[in-house]
Amino acid sequence: MRRGRRMGGRMMGPMMDPRSKFFMALASDQRIKILESLKKGEKSSAELIKVLELDPSVVSRHLMMLRNIGLVSARKEGVFLYFELADDRVLKVIDLATEITKDWFNRFQQFFR
Amino acid sequence: MRRGRRMGGRMMGPMMDPRSKFFMALASDQRIKILESLKKGEKSSAELIKVLELDPSVVSRHLMMLRNIGLVSARKEGVFLYFELADDRVLKVIDLATEITKDWFNRFQQFFR
DNA sequence: TGTGTTATTGCATATTTGTGCAATAAAGTT
DNA sequence: AACTTTATTGCACAAATATGCAATAACACA
DSSP, X not given: OOOOSOOOSOOOSTTSOHHHHHXXXXXXXXXXXXXXXXXXXXXXXXXHHHHHTSOHHHHHHHHHHHHHTTSEEEEEETTEEEEEESOTHHHHHHHHHHHHHHGGGGGTTTTOO | OOOOSXXXXXXXXXXXXXXXXXXXXXXXXXXXXXXXXHHTSOEEHHHHHHHHTSOHHHHHXXXXXXXXXXXXXXXXXXXXXXEEESOTHHHHHHHHHHHHHHGGGGGTTTTOO
């Protein structure tokens, strides 16, 4: 069954393959930076804001997204929040992506078009 | 250095972490369907159009994207094109994502908000 | 209570993506 | 040449994402 006449954009919602959503969470320079920062251990919001150089509200939203899908967990201490990786398997995924994309530099003229 | 006042949207371009782009390619139900179809072997455009139930032009674009980043290769035979996986390592990435997201079903009320 | 700090949410906006239709290109067939 | 079939590209538009600012909530402390 084809879609309607004008059904632009991504079709989000409960029927989406959860793996698409998982990869969507990783499809962002900022969120990859967050995950790689947390690889070395727990970090505060302030530290992550410093790393990303973005508005605190934006960093908060990236972190909320990673928390919602269970890749990052948060610990509250007074007004402060401290974040850490909640699922180390994501590091393996990122490592594989690093390996695969290393090959792209060899033929990057067709990729960076 | 902060960004300008209104810099919405994703910042694409050559400076992007290539891994973000790699994950972006996987952040789509349709492209995951394509890759999983090709897991079983070479497929024609017609077969993939049948699987995705989308306009041929749309399927062509998804395939072009996967070809551009080197995950899929194409073989021309007359007017027809046949596609196959060009890098089996992506299957390992998808398998890991399948494992990780299996846990989501246990607590999916907070995920599917 | 008032003040200050941190985190989140509401809103507006720029950018990107996904889609379908139409037109075109490429290749084969009659 | 004319016609058919397959694949790609041009275009418009809907939907989603990323961002910053402003307002608010949550919390500590004087």
